[in-house]
Amino acid sequence: MRQLFPPASNTIARVSLTLGLLLPAVALLAGSAISRAPYNTKVDIPLDQPVPFSHEHHVNELGLDCQYCHTSVEKGPKAGLPPTHTCMGCHSQIWTNSPLLEPVRKSFQTGEPIKWNLVNSVPDFVYFDHSIHVKKGIGCTECHGPVHEMQITYKAKPFHMAWCLQCHRKPEEFIRPKEEVMNPHYSHPKNHVEVGRKLVDEYGIKVEQLTDCSICHR
């Protein structure tokens, strides 16, 4: 009878044992690295849009307020994207011949909405609400980065759970006065943590509850 285990099996066993222990660790590390990489989170990568809408133009140069277009940001969970009618209020009069605006004019004539590619989103098992953040002094740029400098909109933050939590644990580091929420040029004062603590008290934010799972997963 042939030997059941040839001499090489010792080595094979050792190798598979080590690999069996090492690989999961390596795979875990690689997995978490990949999930945090821009390729996966889409951070800083501008998306193709049917119209090259520029926040830089409309917010920085023209000085439009976010709410001119994102009208429901104070009122509900969604900030809302502007209907074609909002664009045409101006573009029926100015830059009426621009070829870049052709899809806007067409959408206005046919009534078919422009299909923007959504840049930011959270998974469907996460509950997010804009109005509460806006009412409690969390500015748009805290979560969306320098929107007013974007020629084409991109996602500025990863929107991982850990990212939400770093603020829900210490909102005083990010909070600003309510009047400044829409101001993309706002910069935090030097003593912002001190000021932040006062605002957290003033706005009645209950920090101890903000990390409960049921706040975001309901």
Place this chain on the structure above:
Amino acid sequence: MRAPDRRYVAAALAPLALLALTGCHVDMWRQPKLIAEHENAFFKDGSASQLPPPGTIARGALRENEAFYTGAVQGNLIEEPPVPINRETIERGRKQFGIHCAPCHGSLGYGNGMIAQRGLAMRRTPGNYHTDRLREMPIGYFYDVITNGAGVMFSAAARVEPEDRWKIAVYIRVLQLSQHAKLSDVPAAEREKLGAHGAPPEAGSPPAGQTDLSGGSDRRGEQR
């Protein structure tokens, strides 16, 4: 040395196989429920956000109050706003005016906002609120203009809620008063404070030397 039992090897490799599964969590990430702005194959136009069928009225949303929702009663524009006139109303009106009207009309309402200055090819300039005609218009007219538009101006009804439209209308009245005030309108006790620069600019035109660069907010000036 005896080679390890294959079962141990398998057990050691099992976590690897489990890891391979972790990529497959799409089911809960994109659930078949309707989410505003997301695509959904259920409806013909592929959008999850649908308008209610024509004629549907949500509970509690019946617009019975004709004056409040149209600015007129049986075709006659109303003269008194259906919102209380107090500091809160005026502050809210000012804020909303700054967001939705000032880009075209300017922060004082002379029709010289940022867009008007940029849009050299604009077919018509935005209205100037400081004319005798508009000063004498019932306040309901301003509500009506916001709701239905006027001339080449589009309706702003989709952007501004009825309550805020009234507050904007009230604020336009404030602007009209402030730009058409005479020294004698100021209570005698307060007149002193105005001092040398108390003389108001000529009514109906922007204060001399002022170019109104305001867009939707008053912040631009501070920033640059």
